[in-house]
Amino acid sequence: DVKVTQSSRYLVKRTGEKVFLECVQDMDHENMFWYRQDPGLGLRLIYFSYDVKMKEKGDIPEGYSVSREKKERFSLILESASTNQTSMYLCASTLGDPRNTEAFFGQGTRLTVV
Amino acid sequence: AQSVSQHNHHVILSEAASLELGCNYSYGGTVNLFWYVQYPGQHLQLLLKYFSGDPLVKGIKGFEAEFIKSKFSFNLRKPSVQWSDTAEYFCAVTLGIGIFGTGTRLQVFP
Numbered sequence: 420d421v422k423v424t425q426s427s428r429y430l431v432k433r434t435g436e437k438v439f440l441e442c443v444q445d446m447d448h449e450n451m452f453w454y455r456q457d458p459g460l461g462l463r464l465i466y467f468s469y470d471v472k473m474k475e476k477g478d479i480p481e482g483y484s485v486s487r488e489k490k491e492r493f494s495l496i497l498e499s500a501s502t503n504q505t506s507m508y509l510c511a512s513t514l515g516d517p518r519n520t521e522a523f524f525g526q527g528t529r530l531t532v533v
Numbered sequence: 534a535q536s537v538s539q540h541n542h543h544v545i546l547s548e549a550a551s552l553e554l555g556c557n558y559s560y561g562g563t564v565n566l567f568w569y570v571q572y573p574g575q576h577l578q579l580l581l582k583y584f585s586g587d588p589l590v591k592g593i594k595g596f597e598a599e600f601i602k603s604k605f606s607f608n609l610r611k612p613s614v615q616w617s618d619t620a621e622y623f624c625a626v627t628l629g630i631g632i633f634g635t636g637t638r639l640q641v642f643p
Binding site: 452454459460461462463464467477509511513519520521522524525526527 | 539542565567569575576577578579582584623625627629630631632633634635636
């Protein structure tokens with residue numbers, strides 16, 4: 420089974436802190452994604468990566484950065500956490516094959532910024 | 534920009550009722566289409582998918598969806614829902630990256 424693992428299930432951070440969310444997948448997937456999930460807004464794409472050291476902005480990249488130093492790991496960084504970044508963060512991965520783009524998701528990290 | 538619209542935000546049904554959740558997308562080219570489900574406290578998981586071929590696709594737990602290219606639609610159906618179908622359902626279109634709808638919260642009462 421494909422497994423996507425997010426390092427924390429729940430996090431509470433203070434405003435202004437630098438926050439790291441880690442995601443690891445074990446199926447050698449090329450593509451990795453970070454979404455945030457908010458009630459009534461669905462999943463919104465923050466950043467994605469098609470390859471090691473490669474990153475692309477999604478729809479809402481402001482206030483975030485990412486790092487992909489290894490194929491299996493994709494980190495989301497909140498440079499200076501703010502209360503409007505309180506949300507559920509979901510990591511996902513897919514194969515690099517455009518004919519099979521099924522996404523596999525981690526269990527999510529619920530981040531609260533106080 | 535490409536987008537996915539889910540028309541029903543919150544649906545409440547009794548067990549054994551029939552279900553249809555609407556999904557429309559805005560991209561005119563070849564797409565991969567998905568429905569994902571998120572049960573309470575669990576991660577998002579695949580319900581069914583359409584890549585090509587028969588436009589009527591069957592998924593897990595008795596769900597099915599029909600791709601109607603002329604209407605840019607991919608509606609989800611189930612003839613008889615169960616209490617265990619209570620969850621949030623997301624339609625998604627993949628054009629390399631996944632574009633998700635806003636989700637439909639389904640509550641099924643016994």
